[in-house]
Amino acid sequence: MTRTSVIAAHTRAGVRTLTLNRPDRLNAANDELLLALTAELRAADADSAVRVVVITGAGRGFCAGQDLGDVSGRGMTFTEHLNATYNPLIRTIRGLGKPVITAVNGVAAGAGASLALSGDIRLWAQSASLIEAFSNIALVPDSGSTWFLPRLVGYHRAFEMMALAERVRADDALRLGLCEQVYPDNTFAQDVQAYAERLAARPAHALNLTKQALNAAMTGTLDQALDEEARLQQLAGDHWEHEEGVSAFKEKRPAQFMRDVNSPDH
Template identity: 75%
Template structure:
């Protein structure tokens, strides 16, 4: 429990828990670099089908631990390029689904991290705040790219300009999260959701992520071409054959450990 990052595995789900609860999981270099490495490790581990990122205690992540960078002879640009930017690029580039389970306050770069999941699950007491303008900085760690795509330019600017606090119900209405779970059962509900996702066809979801990420920055014509290419890859995979067989046999498809059942 002395580690700044806790790692646990259960039924194909790897949970990464930021573990600085006394500081609401405010990020220092050790946590940021460790989290990037842990995500890379999860990507290459065949037993991991879904990744959950959450926080210990009352906070998800309160952003940068300012005490950790006080007095350093380093620029903002250097710090971002060494810590946050590799983390966000790694998280968004994973082939496996990532759930950000926002259990409490997500502020500053922690708010950026909360947005970066493929699916965002919030506890009823979770809060989101783009707090950067309170100390006369701009939103970073991907917020200027992600937030306008979720809520539109104008609402994103307002949230950033006024450092407006958003609660869970507002977040759901704005599209900042997909589901809200009660505080008392949050971890169990997140685990159950993640395990359900882990039963889905992993290869097809990898291709789905690839298509969705590409579609954010390309034309409809390019997306149609990519869909056709990726659909062929999906159709050639054993998952597809299992899905079709299950449909014909009127049973639930079993996409887990499929390679061990091939003759």
């Protein structure tokens, strides 16, 4: 395990877990936390032993949003602050060449809600909740919420959630499509690890290309998506994972997509 003052990181079975570590503040984000999380994500992307990244929170909260005391009186504009901290973090998550799971263990509010929505997979504890809290302090949702949320629930539901800033609890989040699974609080960490290990056993190169294809398709036309699929499919088909998958299918055995990271063709 490695630990900074604000991020705890450990790796097990190809899964790098990054834990926001300001539990006394419900993991409210300050500059140190945001920059450290971005750096840890980039390090995980460069580490061939890491196949899946999990972002979660220490204590009772996932992330209570911006620590307002951290920005009070600094003289930095809102735009400057977002461009220096939150926006690079969200771009890093979406551009990461590995699946990112946001494991929402408690409240995710404001920019913490944006972070919760930014993962490729969103797993929630039963006690977790999400609040688009920006309107409570007369601000606009940021850090990707205006992009993620309407694509998940539609414009009108997204506007209602943002305008009224009402808490969404786990069962409703699952129904609305804000998360993929809800687990009991007392087994949440184990359930997240088990899910992440299942994902880590899948073909890493193909999932990287799949993420690229989905990211492109979210903002492109059908013709552009078809062209991108054709381009990426060639990259997938030329990779050893494809050969392994076909061989396993023919031999009626489970495919083995995890290879020694030191092997020449990894």
